Amino acid sequence: MTDIITKLRDISFDELHPNERLKFDSSYLRGGLMAGMNDRATGAVSEADTQLTKFHGFYQQDDRDVRNERRQRKLEPLYSFMVRLRLPGGRISAAQWQTLDDVATQYANDTLRITTRQTFQYHGVFKENLRAHLKTVNDAMIDTIAACGDVNRNVTSTANPHLSAVHHQVYELAGEISAHLLPRTRAYHEIFLGEELVAGGLQEAEEQEPLYTRHYLPRKFKIGLAIPPDNELDVFTNDIAFVADVDAQGQLKGFNVAVGGGMGTTHGEPATYPRMATVIGYCTVEQTVDVAEKIMLVQRDNGNRHDRKNARLKYTVDAMGVDHFKAEVESYLGYELDAERPFEFNSTGDRLGWHQGEDDQWHYGLFIENGRIRDYPVDNPIHAGMNIKSGLRAIADIHDGDIVLTTNQNVIITCVAESNREKIDAIIDRYHMERSVSPLRQHSIACVAFPTCGLAMAESERYLPTLLDKLDGVMKDAGLENDPIVIRMTGCPNGCGRPFMAEIGFVGKAIGRYNLYLGGNDTGTRLNKMYRENIDEKTILEELTPLLHRYAGERKSGECFGDFVIRAGVIKATTQGLDFHDT
Template identity: 70%
Template sequence: MSDIIAKLRDTSFDDLHPNERLKVESDYLRGKLMEDMADRATGAISEDATQLTKFHGFYQQDDRDLRSERRHQKLEPLYSFMVRLRLPGGLVTPEQWLTLDDVARRYANGTLRITTRQTFQYHGVFKENLRSHLQAVNQAMIDTIAACGDVNRNVICTANPYRSRAHREVYDLAHAISTRLLPRTRAYHEIFLGEERVAGGEEEQEPLYTRHYLPRKFKVAIAIPPENDVDLFAHDLGFIAHVEAGEIQGYNVCIGGGMGMTHGEPSTFPRLSDVIGFCRPDQVLDVAEAVLKVQRDNGDRHDRKHARLKYTVENYGVDWFRTKVERHLGSALKAARDFHFDGNGDRYGWYQGEDGAWHYGLFVQNGRLADTKGGMQLLSGMREITKVHAGDIVLTTNQNLIITNVSADKRHEIEALLDRYCMTRNISPLRKASMACVAFPTCGLAMAESERYLPSLIDKLEDVMHEVGLEQDAINVRMTGCPNGCARPYLAEIGFVGKALGRYNLYLGGNPSGERLNRLYKENIDEPTIMNELTTLLQRYAEERNPGEPFGDFVIRAGVIAETTAGRHFHDAPA
């Protein structure tokens, strides 16, 4: 047990954030969840229970579109839960897919949504359906443990383990890290799966996390250059594979990334991670645990807005953090190896892996698998594809999916189903490079629309792109309904962050490889202003860009926006 965690036992909770007392007194995340779930007088659960359910992978929400109407009718809000799966590396079998599809229609709102953490989440799961939902998922050998909360979240990696031996290795590593950093409490199994509680051994329930768990969430990503599809530098901990002759020789270790901030509070900011050294493949699990322990023992437990690892690194310095990690390891990290990233997007259409098998990258707009009237029938189409497909399905961190291991004689059958269900028609490079968070109507933090609005804004931007001759350009566009950064908008060449209904902050200057933060260009603007500003900039870009110059690089070179050199300078006034 660390000295710092030991001291927490003697610290007055009055000096800490209220969640710290809640975690310690929760009986290892049990609290009164059993009683709250049994209460059918309300569709909601208590505030304390709401905080604890996050550790078990779901959030309480309500339909914000119906709030006023239900208030007028003297009804409580229409409460439901968002349920997120723990799915390291994002792979599901066809059999699992069909189960998850069935669960969506029986217990949720009839859609599946791919998240930016390479997993699925469900919306509209009512309290009376929650246990049945979790138990059905469990029958498919999947759970939701630690998909949210102050613990290590779903571990992500460069998509598709079937592309090469290196890809399979990082997929297996994602699973190994997830297992190593998984909470040990049996609360989830007892409360939601019906497991009997075994008396004794309470002190050993959380040997890694202790009763205190982490100050805030912890996110891990693994990338194989030259692809940075996971946006590696946006995470608390990252591993960059060093591959020689097809074999992974080790990993560069990165610490201190994170996207969230708070409007009007310059002490909060997005940050890119720093490379602190190199480790062998057999050291990765120990390094991951060591980094988590340093954050566990030193992260801010007073102010949750400053509790992420990125602020620990900012407060103490990169060298200090590395020294603490090496002390846990008992040895020094080696010098970092050279690496190069050339993009953070996904592959689309057919391509072959190292062994000659075929894979199909499918664009899923904002990750929402649903059937639209007169349009794409993504949910039905994937249901039929998985019924005949012998390979697996892999989710990506850009909210898309890959149909893997398609034999040459099956390609025609898959293509026919893609065509029958209108799953690939008329998708521009701009739209394929776009991404949005959920926002309204379910996210309680949303200030503006995102998933429901971005497609129509892309329609208008596509018209501008066509007019100025940029219709084949894939400018990276991302939108979130609040500043928490779920769709990683601060890495986008064009980023939108909601301020109020119909109004956004416009950020410019990220790069296509995910290695540079953007910067605020215009604040609190509406759609006409957005279109005026971007039309002018896109016209300039078409006329003045250098050959092969990305839009994010152009706006910096042309003096439109100053480059952000570090997260702490994110809010600096324009140069």
């Protein structure tokens, strides 16, 4: 038993969670994956190896729409893999886009999905296609390492590094943090890319994983970097939030450092809860990577390895206390963090349509509902004839700049030459890539849920557009059709779509039933609270219709819906909120 485990919990190795023993005994994430990938008798890998695939960037899933039918036919579930890319800052070249589009067509279900962590994931990748999928992506200088699993995952940053010099600097820092905190094991390259195993290479533990050791982290770990006043990435939902401090001359001076954010909960278990990150101090630009590492190491050494439901950093911070946790971080650093500096956010939305950065270059923000990039048939009731995938491919074929993904699941076509603006407008029209959408829809997010997510209890991506059609009608009747309200839906309480930060949040409880949350805000600085539990669509509309009409008639100038429901006494403010004032 290592010093990490001894420091963590005074319990024997056998009392650790089974995942902890699995990681320790996995030969640095190799497990039985080599043999499992070569086994063509099944579309799955072993139960133990499904835990290890996550560290390599993919999850085993099955199509839940056909699960019962296949069971009746005495067939195994229709297994496939969800593959997620590591794209710190969400930036790719037009040439890389072409490759990723090809991969979706050849090896997945012909769609790409932008995640709320500023990257792509693919669905429907069968085991026999997985190695070819990963090799093709790798040839485009992209990988999936640590996109999932008990490691630091994709590092997010304020969208579009080309908006300003500071945006580019923060984007570069996101990449540095991601590279520095990557697992060092060569398991991914050996199993999936054909790299030869070096004899004796498994013996030197410190060389294998100098940061993670054989234990890796207790649970997933997320880092985000935001540049005020924009907070489109909901930076306080991260385990570590870096909030940029930019002076009046536009120079990046450092970062406020916050710890302990996280959205996941479990229904009916009050010991699990969403939490916003708490600001513990300030660091210089030069200290940022070091601070990220040391906070992660404090979590490595102190996080809960006995109960995975309480293993995220947020629970470690609360168990240790913020002051004690900060002192431990500073002990690892060997220096103290500076005092917090003032900052203010004013939006969680994306810049959509044409806009310019500080160098007058043109950028186009394209709304992608729920991040799903595909071509829709003409009989689709919501997106009839929208050929988004083909249109983006056509843009990539003529575009010289980058394409950037946002944490709101949209796309930014960056650095567009003046001569190409009309061409891009024409492509958007020709492929029907956009339709008139309300501000309510523009500020919505839904997780994938059914049919692929094994955790889903209710629909999300397939249902939210239909519910929004009905809510848009209510908004229009109330005279609010031009007003944005942040609305998010997830099919379970794990919170992938950040529902607990929304002004209106829906969290799946069962098929057709949701918990309704109210009281977040439009700046990403306050958690919401549950308003109604386990309700269906009829009740959702019965609850929200009078509230929206009341908001239209009683709101103060500039007051967002989340602030209104608190001021009006509909719901009490949460204990975690940075900016609510009854003004």
